[in-house]
Amino acid sequence: xxxxxxxxxxxxxxxxxxFAAAGGLAAEFVDRKLHARMQNRVGPPWFQPLAxxxxxxxxxxxxxxxADRFVFRAMxxxxxxxxxxxxxxxxxxxxxxxxxxxGDALVVLYLLTLPTxxxxxxxxxxxxxxxxxxxxxxxxxxxxxEVPLLMVLMAPGLLAGSWSLSGMALFFQAHALLALSNxxxxxxxxxxxxxxxxxxxxxxxxxETEIVAGTFTEYSGRRLAFFRLAVDVEAVVAASLLAxxxxxxxxxxxxxxxxxxxxxxxxAVLFVLALLRTILARLRxxxxxxxxxxxxxxxxxxxxxxxxxxxxxxxx
Amino acid sequence: MxxxxxxVGPQHPALKEPESFDITLEGERILGVTMRLGYNHxxxxxxxxxxxxxxxxxxxxxxxxxxxxxxxxxxCMAVEDIASLQVPPRAQFIRTLVGELERIHSHLLWxxxxxxxxxxxxxxxxxxxxxxTVMDLLALLTGNRxxxxxxxxxxxxxxxxxEQLEQVLRSIDFLEQRVRYxxxxxxxxxxxxxxxxxxxxxxxxxxxxxxxxGPTGRASMVDRDTRxxxxxxAYGEVQFKVITDWHCDVYGRTLxxxxxxxxxxxxxxxxxxxxxxxxxxxxxxxxxxxGQAVARYEAPRGEDLxxxxxxxxxxxxxxxxxAPTLANLASVAKMLENHRLADVPIVIAAxxxxxxxxxxAVRLARSAGCERLSWAExxxxxxxxxxxEAGLDLAALDRRLAAHPPPGGPP
Numbered sequence: 257x258x259x260x261x262x263x264x265x266x267x268x269x270x271x272x273x274x275f276a277a278a279g280g281l282a283a284e285f286v287d288r289k290l291h292a293r294m295q296n297r298v299g300p301p302w303f304q305p306l307a308x309x310x311x312x313x314x315x316x317x318x319x320x321x322x323a324d325r326f327v328f329r330a331m332x333x334x335x336x337x338x339x340x341x342x343x344x345x346x347x348x349x350x351x352x353x354x355x356x357x358x359g360d361a362l363v364v365l366y367l368l369t370l371p372t373x374x375x376x377x378x379x380x381x382x383x384x385x386x387x388x389x390x391x392x393x394x395x396x397x398x399x400x401x402e403v404p405l406l407m408v409l410m411a412p413g414l415l416a417g418s419w420s421l422s423g424m425a426l427f428f429q430a431h432a433l434l435a436l437s438n439x440x441x442x443x444x445x446x447x448x449x450x451x452x453x454x455x456x457x458x459x460x461x462x463x464e465t466e467i468v469a470g471t472f473t474e475y476s477g478r479r480l481a482f483f484r485l486a487v488d489v490e491a492v493v494a495a496s497l498l499a500x501x502x503x504x505x506x507x508x509x510x511x512x513x514x515x516x517x518x519x520x521x522x523x524a525v526l527f528v529l530a531l532l533r534t535i536l537a538r539l540r541x542x543x544x545x546x547x548x549x550x551x552x553x554x555x556x557x558x559x560x561x562x563x564x565x566x567x568x569x570x571x572x
Numbered sequence: 573m574x575x576x577x578x579x580v581g582p583q584h585p586a587l588k589e590p591e592s593f594d595i596t597l598e599g600e601r602i603l604g605v606t607m608r609l610g611y612n613h614x615x616x617x618x619x620x621x622x623x624x625x626x627x628x629x630x631x632x633x634x635x636x637x638x639x640x641x642x643x644x645x646x647x648c649m650a651v652e653d654i655a656s657l658q659v660p661p662r663a664q665f666i667r668t669l670v671g672e673l674e675r676i677h678s679h680l681l682w683x684x685x686x687x688x689x690x691x692x693x694x695x696x697x698x699x700x701x702x703x704x705t706v707m708d709l710l711a712l713l714t715g716n717r718x719x720x721x722x723x724x725x726x727x728x729x730x731x732x733x734x735e736q737l738e739q740v741l742r743s744i745d746f747l748e749q750r751v752r753y754x755x756x757x758x759x760x761x762x763x764x765x766x767x768x769x770x771x772x773x774x775x776x777x778x779x780x781x782x783x784x785x786g787p788t789g790r791a792s793m794v795d796r797d798t799r800x801x802x803x804x805x806a807y808g809e810v811q812f813k814v815i816t817d818w819h820c821d822v823y824g825r826t827l828x829x830x831x832x833x834x835x836x837x838x839x840x841x842x843x844x845x846x847x848x849x850x851x852x853x854x855x856x857x858x859x860x861x862x863g864q865a866v867a868r869y870e871a872p873r874g875e876d877l878x879x880x881x882x883x884x885x886x887x888x889x890x891x892x893x894x895a896p897t898l899a900n901l902a903s904v905a906k907m908l909e910n911h912r913l914a915d916v917p918i919v920i921a922a923x924x925x926x927x928x929x930x931x932x933a934v935r936l937a938r939s940a941g942c943e944r945l946s947w948a949e950x951x952x953x954x955x956x957x958x959x960x961e962a963g964l965d966l967a968a969l970d971r972r973l974a975a976h977p978p979p980g981g982p983p
Binding site: 297 | 766
């Protein structure tokens with residue numbers, strides 16, 4: 257009985273839906289506020305993301321007549337569910353995540369790709385030309401940033417000899433200095449994350465001045481609210497992932513220390529993301545692909561090489 | 573993927589005014605562009621014929637919210653030409669001063685819009701914040717932030733005091749420092765350069781053939797500027813360079829506008845140093861003598877042209893306005909050839925379009941089945957149409973009630 261209760265609590269409260277949603281909304285606020293302050297604006301009050309969410313929930317929902325109704329309706333839920341589920345396998349306040357098994361790193365990456373796929377399918381199903389073009393762009397983008405991201409997230413795994421995020425975290429608790437070798441990977445991951453979260457300079461899929469709202473053009477009301485929440489949750493999950501993989505220090509400290517430490521790491525990641533999106537212009541699709549394959553992928557290869565060499569040196 | 577046509581406009585986030593660009597795409601590449609103008613026709617020219625000369629001055633100032641001074645000054649110059657009025661030098665200087673301040677606010681506004689179109693909102697926030705400085709100056713000098721209303725036929729409405737001039741010079745110093753920073757940003761920031769360089773090319777020959785004017789033409793080495801070629805107001809008495817650029821693309825158009833800002837600062841300093849004393853206006857007659865005149869004015873977006881004809885009454889017989897956007901619009905389709913969808917907003921924005929300025933010509937229907945209406949008929953048609961569209965067609969309701977009387981008869 258208590259086990260069931262605990263599982264339910266984990267699903268709904270921590271680190272489940274409630275925690276993810278609260279974290280996502282907070283992350284959106286931090287991002288918007290930082291962005292605004294860097295642009296010399298006042299920025300929104302802390303409750304603005306929540307207010308937007310509630311307002312959207314109460315709005316009328318329209319589904320285009322020609323849309324595939326099932327896909328159109330299911331995609332926001334899928335995006336939110338996938339992003340939230342990923343949180344279970346990420347070590348947050350200690351080296352051990354709630355759910356851990358060999359290979360969970362791949363599962364997390366897969367779950368983080370699902371929202372992008374759901375944006376694609378949702379946009380495609382809505383049949384509007386803006387949404388179709390946005391969908392094509394988001395899928396084309398996916399191939400450009402996903403490969404470098406996958407490579408740099410696997411590099412620490414190679415070093416730790418584990419395909420589990422918790423395993424990596426435990427390994428780096430024992431070898432704290434080795435985590436420094438992953439810093440080039442952190443830079444690559446931060447840039448790739450801009451693509452995953454579809455932020456400037458990689459926000460082509462929802463480039464406002466070109467294709468209105470891109471994939472989300474036809475979404476309104478509740479479904480749009482869930483899509484936006486999914487993006488927010490994805491942001492906080494991805495930031496937590498980067499924090500646990502590339503900044504694994506101090507996870508074995510007592511809880512009173514790891515909670516502020518976790519917040520600090522996530523805020524640092526969010527800060528860099530906000531800074532990059534403030535100072536850069538949106539790239540064109542072919543410029544984005546060129547950048548990712550010409551610079552990001554080789555940098556990721558370099559990180560892999562460093563990790564392989566270090567792992568070889570360690571095993572000797 | 574088969575070619576798709578996506579509508580950019582008449583309602584689209586990239587356009588601040590309604591205008592339609594139907595863009596046929598194959599993937600991201602543009603196959604063709606179809607433009608449609610005329611969503612913003614307001615009948616201003618016709619309305620001018622029904623108003624007095626002074627009323628027209630204020631009506632024409634409202635053609636545009638950005639280059640309003642350009643339109644009212646061009647109209648004043650044409651009327652003063654017909655009536656042979658000698659505008660006092662001090663008034664000429666004040667008009668020039670306000671005109672250059674207007675150019676500064678227009679170009680800074682453009683810089684912000686350009687930033688927004690390529691996803692660099694930070695540039696927009698910065699440029700528009702700095703633009704507030706010049707808006708404050710305009711409010712200080714004229715009392716209004718837009719539609720300054722400083723012009724009168726025969727002079728200007730308000731004087732400029734020495735303290736106001738000092739404030740202008742102080743603010744200009746600040747703005748110059750900011751614009752130099754933007755020039756540096758434009759030259760060094762790599763994503764900005766990537767999005768602007770090589771985009772929307774317009775060769776010098778094409779620019780001449782399609783009649784591109786203003787910064788759009790000058791960025792393709794078309795060395796034309798009415799301020800120098802046909803000096804009006806006080807432009808004959810100040811030194812300035814006409815900025816041209818050989819890039820022939822959006823990047824060049826950015827550099828030209830930034831360069832023109834720096835020239836405007838220099839012009840304002842010269843004007844302030846040499847502001848002559850004297851009266852502000854001469855008396856203008858209520859009835860302008862018969863005659864016609866053309867006035868040319870270098871608005872921030874290019875040459876603005878006003879044609880005015882008087883038949884010796886209290887009202888003009890004809891007023892014709894050719895706003896600069898109309899001259900530049902033809903080159904947009906050329907610039908977009910073989911480009912990508914992502915470049916559409918910035919290429920359109922790069923001519924600094926003002927569609928409501930432009931949409932003035934009524935299309936002349938020559939095909940069969942069209943009827944020509946008199947002014948009174950057209951007016952009645954408009955009134956009827958709006959009644960019907962607003963769902964307030966009481967006449968139709970009466971007819972329906974008469975045809976199907978409610979059971980029991982009227983109460």
